[in-house]
Amino acid sequence: MPQNRTRTPKPPNPPNTSKPSAPPKPSMTWLFRYLRPVKWRMLALLLLLLATTALQLVNPQIVQRFIDQATGSGSVSGLLSLAGLYLVVAVCNQLFTVSVDYLGNDVSWRATNRIRADLLKHVLRLDMRFHNVKSPGEMIERIDGDVTHMSNFFAMFIAKIVGSFVLLAGILGYMYAYNWPIAATMTVFTVLSVGVMFRLRDIGVSASQTERQANAALYGLIEERIAGIEDVQANGGVPRLMNRYHRAMRAVFLAGRKAWMRRVLPWNVTVVLFTIAVTAVLMLSVRMYVQGQITLGMLFLFFQYTQMLNDPIEQLGDQLQEFQKAKSGMRRAQELLALRSEIAEGGQDDLPQGPLSVSFEHVSFGYNADQRILHDITFRLKPGERLGLIGRTGSGKSSISRLLLRLYNLDGGVIRVGGTDIRDLKLASLYRRVGMVTQDVQLFDGTLRDNLTLFNPELADDAILETTERLGLRPWIEAMPGGLDARLAAGGASLSAGEAQLFALTRVFLTQPSLVILDEPSSRLDAATEAILQKAVDQLLERCTGIVIAHRLATLDRVDKIMVLRQGRIVEFGARASLAQDPASEYARLLRADRQEELA
Template sequence: MPKTEKRSMSWLLQYLKPVKGRLALLMVMLLTSTGLQLLNPQIIKRFIDTAASGGVLSNLFQLAGLFLVVAFVNQLITVAVSYLGNDVAWRATNRLRGDLLKHCLRLDMRFHNVKTPGEMIERVDGDVTSISNFFAMFIVQVVGSFVLLAGILGFMFSVNVPIAIVMTVFTLLSILFMVFIRNLGVNSSKNEREASASLFGLIEERIAGIEDVQANGHVPYVMNRFYRTMRVVFQKGRKAWLLRVIPWNTTVILFALAVTAVLLLGVHYYMQGIISIGTLFLIYQYTQMLNDPIEMLGDQVQEFQKAKSGMLRSRELLSLRSEIENGREDQLPEGPLGLEFKQVNFSYNEDKPVLQNINFAIKPGERLGIIGRTGSGKSSLSRVLLRLYNLDSGTIRVGGTDISDLTLPALYRRVGMVTQDVQLFDGTLRDNLTLFNQDVSDQIIKETTDRLGLSHWIESQPAGLDTHLKAGGSSLSAGEAQLFALTRVFLTEPSLVILDEPSSRLDAATESMLQSAIDQLMKQCTGIIIAHRLATLEKVDQIMVLGDGKVLEFGAREELASDPASHYARLLFTGREEELA
């Protein structure tokens, strides 16, 4: 077995360790089932020989009754084996699904920017399902098939050596051929999975943007893309299937030759009186039984090729490492945190800088307002502060500590962010506010919303905190979603909070309510407010104006407002003229 294959199997078998007790029980049941399968032809042989020799009728009834009992018990064990095999497979691979999902959630944003959610669902679930299907039947069919083959061939050598040799040659040729070509369809199966992942990614993206697609009349274009992608899936799937069925077709041909040879020999020995009619039936029955495990092995070679492609893709995903390395510092100073950017440079792509030589500092408890045109780098500044991306160069310090030296949990415990787009999960209002943290009591939620002046909003919901929300936020208006996000951040009691365009989609009344909540939040922490509306920045201490990723201006708000030559003053003047107009 190649080293890569050994490593793949060794890696996968570690997920079977927690279910080793069930595996042991499964093996016992398999051996029992195999023994019963070998026993029934023996009962039929004795029944035929007894009947042919004019035996006692009561003996025939006993043999018939024994046959029925053995067959019934074997069926019960077969059902139990199938259930237990699937149970073991899903328990093991569910741990793998969990590891893959956790790993994906820990990867940096550069990875997620090039991978669609639909594609990742296929990687986490689709690939692992192919492994699970293989696991479920591998123990039941592959192990059981080898045990059954050994039992059949071992017994046949005690009945008739020439016939046993023919059956053994057929078995060895079939197994050797399947081993030889077991990897024939792996690459094609991997390509098939990749095409399937692309299809799911396409569907997810287009459904997510259904409003834009319909509003702009692009349904025909989307359907054309869908048909072309489906064609690729079909073509790669057909090629993979044709390669995977080669083992099965080969075993069918070998089995036809083996059956012909065995039956000719059996009839020859019967005509010469060497074996009885019951023994001839036994040989025929065991030959037929021999085909079942061979066919099962052929089927499992197909499943193995799909499973191996899933293993390779899963290992490939788990081998990816985030560019964001966890620091070792786990503590920050108590209270509001100061913030310093020193010679910070950042770009999403090497040829297009987004932030260039950013330098500024704010003291603990101060409020910084950031303004600038779309694409000036405002949101990028908050992303590098939260370590969603690594800096190209420079240093960011929070509370005097370089953020690259901090553990990510330590940073996220003390730094909160309210974005324009609020992510909601399918669950209760309570679960969405606490992000499923059971340690946050209803009393804490009530106290927090009271301080923010938002308790009446929660009380107005149909079932209060037990109100069920739909994933995606369609059950909340834009204003409610912003208030919701602010409450969620406030519950974490941050020492530094970033508000990214908090009032960009709100009406005047909701904006006033939101501003009151922000004032309450800012009393206990340092604040950064990224805004388009200048009115949102009336209570900040410092102003920073960004343009093309550079700091065009930084200073106290009142000083900049009173300086006619400043960018901020000109923006204020332009804004007032527009209001008067």
């Protein structure tokens, strides 16, 4: 039976706040704060667009004068001058257009990269309950895909909207100065087109949001199945997987078609209105030309300005489509940012120096509300003691380690490290003093140095090499081309299981923790590699408190205490030597079974 239990009152746990109370409404203020750092580039972009608009208004007038002089008594030199001026204006217009595209994309990437960074930082701070239900593929789509649909808003929306209205005002103002009936016809078309587009501006937002969700689900499916491709192939699951993929693709197609049809509805309406406007203007212009009221050049000018009138209207339509996409992405981004981790950070920063004590006081926990994993766990470790955790798969061993790192909140009870409730500690303070080595070692696309230090530039190369030499990893590093600057691929395909575990131990060594959790680090190793790893583990545990989770009982020969778990309850807890010598103990029974298995 468990020993050394002391009853203490259970303090209340913080509520789960991993969901927002209500879906946030898209806020333009939220977007504009990302534009403030690039406001001068936005101003330069606006000035370039105004210059481009002015050149667009000038060119038709040059052509009008050229036609009138060519059909009249104009000189050849005058025509050549007008042609040269037209070419200069056209070249300048192209240069300004290229500059606008470059500056617009520069503004877009600067602003949206800050959004991506904020979203990624926020997601990394969310608790494990959130990450258990969200696949990496879905998160990539939400952090990158949704933000990409906002990029056009940052790049061109404001500038093009302003530029389009300036161009519309310039065209209509010029037409009113020359011929008010035609100008009135163009004004009616403009007002109706702009009114329809703004009236229908949100018609595609919900459908676009559904389209983004369908894409996220598809990418999540692809990422998960590629990660488990070996199991899928080995168990003949490819046909079933392809069926799920086709269904997901169909959902993307249907959602995308519906979103596209709704987004283009304002544009379709403006096409009909534009056709009516062009017909009316052309009929009025031809009638005036026949009656001798305008010249041929003026007829061309009226027609050209009518054609140009459609360009800003189309730009407004395009930008409203992009705005609908951006608004759906904005909603999803703000929904993500509105989520709050259930792990409430404490304010205490100090822990005792040296090895830390650990105590669990009536701890209960479950990953789901209807399924309890740990039941009333109570034990205590003095500073510097080593605990061996054993039990069948699903008995709660790994759950204890996750709770120590505050990856989840307790359902009841208290966990103290160094005498302090871990809920009162700042997370950074806890992580500085607690290290963990798991069965699966995560390696990142980067140099050996980056992978060993976890991208900490403050760790000197001498300290890294000295640590790796103690663990027997230095000869392997020196054999790599480039040494610490050698590049590793993500996932660690270039490392053996033993090298990967030594990597993980080196990371923990370099942080100099006061409490170390080893979660079955030797479960995938052969006997020779396990002996090397055990030597490194012994060196690590010499200066800190240790918790070793293991299936192989031989790895627990040097621990001080043993805890046997079964179905989330402590079956046995006590000194290893005493339990090993007690033939009635559960630990002694497991030792006998382990020896018989080795002899067999």
